[in-house]
Amino acid sequence: MRKIPWSKVIIYSLLLFLALSVLIPLLNLLAMSLSDPKRVNELSGLGILPKGFSLINYKILLSHPLILRSIGNSLLITIVGTLLNLVLTTMTAYVLAKTQFIGKKVVIIFLIVIMVVDPSMITEYLLIKDLGLLDTYTSLILYRAISVYYLFILMRFFNEVPDGIIEAARIDGAGHFKIFTKIMLPLSKPAIATFTLFYGVYHWNEYFRATIYLTDPNKWPLQVVLRQFVIRQDNTTLLSGLSSESYDVLASLDFPSLQAGTIIISIIPLLFLYPLILKHFAKGALEGGVKD
Amino acid sequence: MKRMRTLSKIREDWVLYCMLIPGITYFVVFHVIPIIGMKLAFQDYRIIGDNVWVGLKHFKLLMDSSAFFDVLQNTIIISSMKIIFIFPIPIILSLLINEVRSGPFRKYVQAVAYLPHFLSWVVIAGVWISFLHPLDGGINVIRDFFNLPSIDFMTSKEHIRWVLVFSEMWRSAGWDSILYIAAIMKISPSLYEAARMDGASTYQQMKYITLPSLASTVVTIFILNLGFFMNAGFDQVFNLSNDSVNSVIDILDTYVYRIGILNGQYAYATAASLFKGLVGIVLILGTHYISKKYTGNGVW
Numbered sequence: 196m197r198k199i200p201w202s203k204v205i206i207y208s209l210l211l212f213l214a215l216s217v218l219i220p221l222l223n224l225l226a227m228s229l230s231d232p233k234r235v236n237e238l239s240g241l242g243i244l245p246k247g248f249s250l251i252n253y254k255i256l257l258s259h260p261l262i263l264r265s266i267g268n269s270l271l272i273t274i275v276g277t278l279l280n281l282v283l284t285t286m287t288a289y290v291l292a293k294t295q296f297i298g299k300k301v302v303i304i305f306l307i308v309i310m311v312v313d314p315s316m317i318t319e320y321l322l323i324k325d326l327g328l329l330d331t332y333t334s335l336i337l338y339r340a341i342s343v344y345y346l347f348i349l350m351r352f353f354n355e356v357p358d359g360i361i362e363a364a365r366i367d368g369a370g371h372f373k374i375f376t377k378i379m380l381p382l383s384k385p386a387i388a389t390f391t392l393f394y395g396v397y398h399w400n401e402y403f404r405a406t407i408y409l410t411d412p413n414k415w416p417l418q419v420v421l422r423q424f425v426i427r428q429d430n431t432t433l434l435s436g437l438s439s440e441s442y443d444v445l446a447s448l449d450f451p452s453l454q455a456g457t458i459i460i461s462i463i464p465l466l467f468l469y470p471l472i473l474k475h476f477a478k479g480a481l482e483g484g485v486k487d
Numbered sequence: 488m489k490r491m492r493t494l495s496k497i498r499e500d501w502v503l504y505c506m507l508i509p510g511i512t513y514f515v516v517f518h519v520i521p522i523i524g525m526k527l528a529f530q531d532y533r534i535i536g537d538n539v540w541v542g543l544k545h546f547k548l549l550m551d552s553s554a555f556f557d558v559l560q561n562t563i564i565i566s567s568m569k570i571i572f573i574f575p576i577p578i579i580l581s582l583l584i585n586e587v588r589s590g591p592f593r594k595y596v597q598a599v600a601y602l603p604h605f606l607s608w609v610v611i612a613g614v615w616i617s618f619l620h621p622l623d624g625g626i627n628v629i630r631d632f633f634n635l636p637s638i639d640f641m642t643s644k645e646h647i648r649w650v651l652v653f654s655e656m657w658r659s660a661g662w663d664s665i666l667y668i669a670a671i672m673k674i675s676p677s678l679y680e681a682a683r684m685d686g687a688s689t690y691q692q693m694k695y696i697t698l699p700s701l702a703s704t705v706v707t708i709f710i711l712n713l714g715f716f717m718n719a720g721f722d723q724v725f726n727l728s729n730d731s732v733n734s735v736i737d738i739l740d741t742y743v744y745r746i747g748i749l750n751g752q753y754a755y756a757t758a759a760s761l762f763k764g765l766v767g768i769v770l771i772l773g774t775h776y777i778s779k780k781y782t783g784n785g786v787w
Contacts, residue, residue, distance in 0.1 A: 200689075202586075202689050202690070203586070206583050206586045206587065207587070207592070209583060210583055210584065210587065210592075210596045211596075213580070213596075213600065213661075214595070214596050214599040214600065216657070217599050217600065217602060217603060217657065217661070218599055219625060220614045220615070220617070220618040220625060221614060223617070223618070223625060224613075224614060224617060227617075236623075238623075239623065239625075239628050240618065240620065240623045240624045240625035240626070240627065240628040241625045241628050241629070282509075283509055283510050283513060284510075286506050286509065286510065287506075287507060287509075287510035287511075289506070290503050290506050290507050294500070294503055296496075296497075296500040296503045296504070297493060297496055297497055297500070302507065302511070305511075305514070306514070309514055309518050309519075311768070312522055312764070312768075313764065314518060314521030314522045314524070314525065315521065315524075315525055315743070315756075315757050315760030315761065315764070316740075316743065316744065316747070316748070316760070317527070317743065317747040317748070317753050317756045317757045317760060318521035318522070318524035318525050318527060318757060318760075319517075319521045320747075320748060321521075321524060321527075321753060322516075322517070322520055322521050322524065337513075337517065338517075340513050340517070341510055341513055341514070346510075370502055371500075371502045371503055371506065372502055372506065375506070396605050399607075400605075400606070400607035400609075400610075401607075402607060402608075402609050403721075403722065403725065407748050418607055418609050421609050421610070421613070422609045422726065425609070425612070425613040425616070426609060426612055426613065426616070426726050451617065454613065454617075455617065458610055458613045458614065461607075461609075461610060462606065462610060465605050465606070469598075469602065469605070472605065473598055473601070
């Protein structure tokens, strides 16, 4: 039998330990949310299998009007926001990466300055207020409509498209807009998929601007509702949405399990996208040197 | 003649300028205006009418405020703890992962390690609050197994900064290791072959080939991290803080949020923001030039 060196044993067990320390807290919440509310107190803090099995937590959460509406709000902000991100970022990246025009250098320096100097959350808030955008979805859709980091990385991707193809199209009489939509976009599908995921995850997870820009709970995205339930432990809001449930159901509820369920609901879309994210973005990050 | 050519070139490229307009407009409205708006730090805010210039009034108030020095101190302590205890972890992780031949084990470990990066701080705080729960949280189950008393980490002033350090590590160590893994993959395999032929052990290869090749990446990332030194992790503190521990983890950004957004002292809060921003720029430029002088490596 081949001898396995000690160093390998140590390295593999260390990595296994690290992987488990990421997974167990998450699986524990999943197990908690799927447990039978009557038996959930048997579940250990390290347990990853539900005690009994019940979907009651999800049934309750997904019939809660505030949560349902917030999922809709999150989807709206994420989809419209990401589309806007993609249009603005790809169009700007094309002009800056693939063309020569007077003033290009000035624009690039301007963007570098933008990247280094961040405005204060106070003046950003006052701007949104002055524009009359408080309590509108638009304030969140427009927030970070282009990330300068992603713009620069996308420019690097665009630069790899061979100039010959563009030259050929130009000789055939194609203008810039046609070259952009008919050549650049189709040729950079993998890069665009990557940035769709990047931006999408960003919008889905955004909660802070939503907290300060939106005072109307009916407009809150899921992350803000999640924060209200889980971080601020606001059980009253959670309960008040359940007025249609019978007293017996309410009495049997376990709040930590409901909170765990809300966390899981907010992660589910990410888990569906995660294999795609890994395929595209870990690769993109390796090549482009992405630092969030 | 030259001007004529410039003008005709601009006219010829009008489509390009049109394509730039939306992006540039966005940056001007949502970045430049709020940056210029930071002149508010030198003014008094008026709801009706123009703001009044007051010079350094708010900065003087800041310097006289003990609350400001408390949050400044917390910011420096928390950021230093993070740099000391978190910065080396992705490097070590990349070295460990590099020792694993590509295959399912490596793939799954990487997939799991990157996952927390994609979770929001609200989710991460929820996960950690549950895992650190004094009664049945995972950590206290382990402590109980070793007959140690249970600790309520979330309300303990002694422990809460460590909760910040470890939760940040949990979130970012895996993802940040990508940059180092990429740098390691660029090292020529012939170096390792030659070393193995000379009888170098795994450890010696790591020490004499991998680590020196990572030096410039390490320096660049270190300097970039220092640029964020004054941030100390707003989202994290915002979601993990509570009344019992707020005094030891209240940082500059949470202070700005509280006095600015919650209390409406816009000008004073902007002054604190501006102070923070300037220190950040000084730190990043300072370390860049020092590093450039002594090691030859910098950010640019």
